[in-house]
Amino acid sequence: MVSPLVLSVDAMGGDFAPESVVDGAAIFFKGRRRPVRLLLHGDEARIRPLLARHPELAGRCEIRHTEKIVTMEAKPSEAVRRSRGSSMWNAVHAVKDGEAQVAISAGNTGALMAISKVILRMKAGVHRPAIAASWPVPQGFCTVLDVGANVDCDPEQLVEFAVLGESFHRAVHGVQRPSVALLNVGQEELKGDQVVRDADALLREAELDMDYRGFVEGNDISLGTTDVVVTDGFTGNVALKTAEGTARLVGGWVREALTGSLLGKAAGALLSLGALKQLRARMDPNNVNGGVFLGLNGVVVKSHGGTQGPGFATALRIALEMADSRFLTEIEKNLARLDAAERSRTTRAQETE
Amino acid sequence: MVSPLVLSVDAMGGDFAPESVVDGAAIFFKGRRRPVRLLLHGDEARIRPLLARHPELAGRCEIRHTEKIVTMEAKPSEAVRRSRGSSMWNAVHAVKDGEAQVAISAGNTGALMAISKVILRMKAGVHRPAIAASWPVPQGFCTVLDVGANVDCDPEQLVEFAVLGESFHRAVHGVQRPSVALLNVGQEELKGDQVVRDADALLREAELDMDYRGFVEGNDISLGTTDVVVTDGFTGNVALKTAEGTARLVGGWVREALTGSLLGKAAGALLSLGALKQLRARMDPNNVNGGVFLGLNGVVVKSHGGTQGPGFATALRIALEMADSRFLTEIEKNLARLDAAERSRTTRAQETE
Structure with missing residues (x-):
């Protein structure tokens, strides 16, 4: 795994963004010595002054400016067509480009799922991605x-x-x-x-x-x-x-x-x-x-839309755990097993015909 | 409403029946001065010694003997065909016969619903009954x-x-x-x-x-x-x-x-x-x-199958509240409104054709 780890953040997604995102980053980094970097996609004019309140974040957060955002009301199909270059789109694209290991957004769930499917594509053998929660x-x-x-x-x-x-x-x-x-x-x-x-x-x-x-x-x-x-x-x-x-x-x-x-x-x-x-x-x-999208060629974490700083910090921690884990390798092993099982079922069905 | 109120109980339904039912009756009657009577449908040889432990229940509980019971595993259709004369069947039938205002059972949910539909029939205008819970x-x-x-x-x-x-x-x-x-x-x-x-x-x-x-x-x-x-x-x-x-x-x-x-x-x-x-x-x-079956010509309360005495006492209290309420009249008023609304919609649809 690349070092340092990089998490790609939609800094404009969620009811209280970008404040909740920057507050969450500050909580996330508190006491953390390991080198982790955040890419904050969003409106620099709004994010910059928030970062200025947290000098400890300097060098750990990098703003990637964009003015475009995906609204909470956007329909998924609409979002895919119109969201190219938005903070959500760019956050996910950084994972595809290999710049970051995991993307995180508290924005519109349907839009995030649709955008993630278009950019990252589903893993071979998966028909629909799912959102997993740790209860x-x-x-x-x-x-x-x-x-x-x-x-x-x-x-x-x-x-x-x-x-x-x-x-x-x-x-x-x-x-x-x-x-x-x-x-x-x-x-x-x-x-x-x-x-x-x-x-x-x-x-x-x-x-x-x-x-x-x-x-x-x-x-x-x-x-x-x-x-x-x-x-x-x-x-x-x-x-x-x-x-x-x-x-x-x-x-x-x-x-x-x-x-x-x-x-x-x-x-x-x-x-x-x-x-x-x-x-x-x-x-x-x-x-x-923090729900995790499963079944894509890349990891995306969805935070509650209504979350504040402490909740967003948890979503960042989950993203880090995902980046550290062998999740994508595990999935591939399991999907290969499912594929083998399906083949053997088809073969048996043909033999009995 | 008839006085005293009579509740008809499936004394053999539930994982811990008939003990849970008799214990529940004892808790239900504790401190209650109002005349309420329970019909306990089930195996007299098992219920009688349990009642003997609670002398205060004498005169308030009447055993209606039957040896037949509906198992927790019975399929609903099977239960309807084979359960005539069982404790569950008889408990519901007492409501139909006007002997009791409400029936209560902690037995098999699907069987209880099927039996209740056969015996009490659905109210005119209702296609499927529902179970309501008070949360x-x-x-x-x-x-x-x-x-x-x-x-x-x-x-x-x-x-x-x-x-x-x-x-x-x-x-x-x-x-x-x-x-x-x-x-x-x-x-x-x-x-x-x-x-x-x-x-x-x-x-x-x-x-x-x-x-x-x-x-x-x-x-x-x-x-x-x-x-x-x-x-x-x-x-x-x-x-x-x-x-x-x-x-x-x-x-x-x-x-x-x-x-x-x-x-x-x-x-x-x-x-x-x-x-x-x-x-x-x-x-x-x-x-x-205690869930209440809605949509029938009569009231049936379903207790959890795994309940003990205190839980069954709550189901009995809910049954009593139902017996006291104007629920059946309210339902009829509402169904008449739904029927009128449907008629007017059909008429309008025909007019615009």
């Missing part, structure tokens, strides 16, 4: 995908997502043989809709040398029942956002309990000396910000 | 439906669910004009899958005199952005179970913070005198147990 669970993380790239999925796509997700989990979370499951509404095979049942049959037949465990339900994600949970982008997105909402609701109740009365405040004061800090960190949605 | 939010409850009855839904069904859910929320949660939204992956109209977009168009055109607010996302459920959230049974079930899993995960972190160190324990001790009790109650999944 905190008691023993680490659960990889959930797709969390928003494809609202409708067929069984073959779900199988591809399983392959992509398993590679991702091994490369990024270091589990040698991740367990994989399909998200369903019941653990019995007779439940669930046809697409999920067909994907289950395909995964069982494919002989992928994958630790495939069958179906899990929504509560299994946070329990960490399996390392990887595969679903379509509609269900995955709803699940992810529902979990965020629930964590925030429960967090509010905890805060209320710790501040609502004099005794509660006293308890909070005691806790703040100890475990409250860890509790807060665990419950902070900023610490789980 | 705790900061200001009370959000009604989410469908949470598991229909894995595939067309736009017309989602419109019906909106009508059913609005009636339910008004009748049970006492909001005069509940706000209603469709669950989607983005708030912009261009996002989301075709079914959800078509349902949105139908709801806007239908002139239902409903406070319809368009799309919400997963995090809006727990925020309580709208009173009612409509989705298909696959997504709704995943969302509900994901929220349960997340609440349990965060609850574990809170417990860890409050017991992991000496200071944590001290803080927990202080809190337990005050707000911890309320916090525990809010986070206890037993307090949100």
Whole structure:
């Protein structure tokens, strides 16, 4: 891997950009001694004064000026046609050009996906890319995908997502043989809709040398029942956002309990000396910000559109982990296995004809 | 309404029945002075000794003996053919016969739905029933439906669910004009899958005199952005179970913070005198147990299969609230409105031809 690592950032994407991006960079670099450089694509006149507030970023961030931006409202097809030269386009293109290892944007998800597909192209054997999220669970993380790239999925796509997700989990979370499951509404095979049942049959037949465990339900994600949970982008997105909402609701109740009365405040004061800090960190949605696009010839990280500095810093940390990982090699190995399995199935089908 | 109220219970349904059912009855009746009676359908030889442990239940519970039960593995179609005379069948039939106001079961969801449809029949104007869950939010409850009855839904069904859910929320949660939204992956109209977009168009055109607010996302459920959230049974079930899993995960972190160190324990001790009790109650999944089947000529409440006594007591409380409410009348009013709207749309369509 090239040294120093370079991350290519869409400095204008997101509701609070470019402030959130520069603040995020400052948090990301705090205490980091390793040489990492950021390319900040966007309006120099707006980014320059923000950087000036953080002298420690000098020499670590390079502005790549462009005035063009992709709006949050742009339709994906429109974005591809009209976004050439925008901060988002240029951020992704730097990965294609080999200038950077990973691109990061908090902009319009559909546009970012469409632009990434056009510039980086899909890996051979992948029909549709997916977005993977790393979900905190008691023993680490659960990889959930797709969390928003494809609202409708067929069984073959779900199988591809399983392959992509398993590679991702091994490369990024270091589990040698991740367990994989399909998200369903019941653990019995007779439940669930046809697409999920067909994907289950395909995964069982494919002989992928994958630790495939069958179906899990929504509560299994946070329990960490399996390392990887595969679903379509509609269900995955709803699940992810529902979990965020629930964590925030429960967090509010905890805060209320710790501040609502004099005794509660006293308890909070005691806790703040100890475990409250860890509790807060665990419950902070900023610490789980950053979906990774899987299936492309290059790595793109999508941050929440509504994120501020701390959330964007997490997206940068995830991008760095991806750059460090052997993810693209892992994916290629897995896709070769899927391809071999498909060939052998076709051959067997022909032999029985 | 008949007095005293009678609830008809499948005493053999659920992983821990009949123990969970009798324990639940004991918790339900604790401190309750109002005359309510339970019919316990099931194996007298197993239920009788459990009741003997709770002398206070004498005169409030009546055993209706049957040895036949519906297993958790039975397919819905199979259950309908073979379950005549089972505890589940008899529990629902008592509502049809006018012996009881509401039926409750923790048994096999698919079988309970199929049996309920056969015995109680759907209300005129309803094509498919839905299961509604009351989701705790900061200001009370959000009604989410469908949470598991229909894995595939067309736009017309989602419109019906909106009508059913609005009636339910008004009748049970006492909001005069509940706000209603469709669950989607983005708030912009261009996002989301075709079914959800078509349902949105139908709801806007239908002139239902409903406070319809368009799309919400997963995090809006727990925020309580709208009173009612409509989705298909696959997504709704995943969302509900994901929220349960997340609440349990965060609850574990809170417990860890409050017991992991000496200071944590001290803080927990202080809190337990005050707000911890309320916090525990809010986070206890037993307090949100009980989905209500909507769209039938009669009310059926479905408890979690894995519930113990405290959870089953909540299902009984929900059943009692339903019996007290004007829900069936509300539904009829709303369905008449939907019917009128459909007629007027058809007439207009014919006029423009």
